[in-house]
Amino acid sequence: MAQRRHLLQAAAALALAPLLIPARAQAWPAKAVRIVVPFTPGGTTDFVTRLVAAEVARLAGQPLVIENKPGAGTVIGVDNVAKSAPDGYSFVTVANSFTANQTLVKKLPYDSLKDLRPVALMGLSEHVLATHPGSGLKSVADIVAQAQAGKPLSYASFGNGTSAHLAGEMLKSQLGVDIVHVPYKGQAPALADVLGGQVSMMFGNWPEFRGHVQTGKLLAIGMATAQRSQYAPQIPTLTEQGAAVVSNSWNGLLAPAGVPDAVVQRMNALVNQAMQSEAVVQAFQKGGIAAKSGTPEQFAEFIRSETGRYAEVIRKAGITLD
Template identity: 45%
Template sequence: MQRRHFTAALAASVAAPLVRAQAWPARPIRVLVGYPPGGFTDVTARLVCDKLQARLGQPVIVDNKPGANGIVAVDTLAKAAPDGQTFAVVIAAHAANTTLYKKLPYDPVKDLAPVSLIGLSPLVLAVNNEAPYRNARELVAYAKANPGKISYGSSGNGSAVHLSTELLKSLTGTHMVHIPYRGSAAALTDLLGGQIQLFGDAAQGLISPGKAGKVRLVGVASDKRLPALPDVPTFEEQGVTGFVASTWAGVLAPAGTPAPIVKRVADEIATIVRQDDVRARLEAMGTIPAGSGPADFGKFIADETAKWGKVIREAKVTLD
């Protein structure tokens, strides 16, 4: 008799997540974004969430929770119930934060579950039109001949642009001075005004000013040119070997979220980013669609954490 009760209880505990997954979603889903509206993370999240809402038959609500390089939103996710009702869209800073900060309010491996990589957005570097260098090769040559004369702006300490430019410095043996800003818009304004000489961003932020001739785009940190910027060569093409750096957007869930729900969301995202209209929109933003599964995204995050951890340690970048 006791054995029957034990077996029934065990079967119920195993079946419970499957039952919840089959009934899911029964109410609106919240997707946390750790950055303000209008930027790369928010635009990418809303593009996917609009399509996800139609496919799941429930509202999918983007909830912007900016702060601490995305940590505020991820901490909220880590503490959310693992019932498939809360997800988050994170970017490259999420992987960097593991090394940047001495202590995080969550465990990035134990408290979170990878769902899917939405896409990669290779970084683009821009210079002021009055700068004495017109391409990446000339930029590197000038930086070598004039150590400390180039100031580069980023959207903040520990941002993808900050760490990527530190990688560029390491690869080329140059010294450039970092000027952190509170967001990309302020940095771009100072580049236009000549207060800084170099600025990088996800392609989305530089396509328009580049095509309008307001800034000079000197290179793409990718292994091949972007469809949105076919005339801008990669750094690899210009002799800067190994300078491949992207920000990216991907979806996480709280650890313990039922595997069938995680897989369902990953499968839906893979389908969404392959739709012609979504692919065209992403590529117009300079983003390469991905749509990976949970296991592949988990490995990707681990690789990114190791890559940027090395850059952070070598450049001695720390945040409190």
């Protein structure tokens, strides 16, 4: 009787198994995934995120919803995700400012190392220093000449602590001249004022500036690259002109700490696969964006390296935000 009772219990357990397994091993993602972009729409970070997200959504079979939450040098958007449930349905796209803020902002509302975890690096865009045609600036030498003549100079950036801000400070340090920093909440509004002549110059992502340079609405003073860019070989580098400034914008995904490893690995694989798709490859090539990929661990090491690099620049220039 006892043996029969055990067999009946085993049979009952087997009968329930098909019902229990899917509930415990439900595939991720099972619903829409939210990605916060801590910049205004229209910039490279927004473009890269939407482009890659569209392909990830196709591959995953679930929608990826983009939410733009700009402000406070990206701190608002990053904090929103850092405090989100670690269920694998909230991510944030970060850029250079995420690493710079670890030195610039004394009281971050989140712990960059403990509250967030790297998922995937996506793209990198080279910077160009550009001005409007009426500024009278055509080269680094012109910037120095105007500054020495006492003419007011200003440079726009897409937010305090962003790569464009730090590039401007590096330029000032290299040239030993005063250029007033004018921060904006995103590249699009900053670029609009440079185009309108309200601000003298700006470091910006080549993908957004290229069309304006080609049509003559902007004049490229120089590329912020170590060697001439493959995307704009006709434009001299700032280094060639005596100002060794190398600057770019990169984009990558973070998740709240506590997100399961399986979800992080799955999203990483989806992003890497998406960047190999024909649609993304062509868009990146057309836009002058270098595709980056790798493991979450490699992205974590990249973040550590960038944090150290920017910390040195910030401390040398004496930049503070608080």
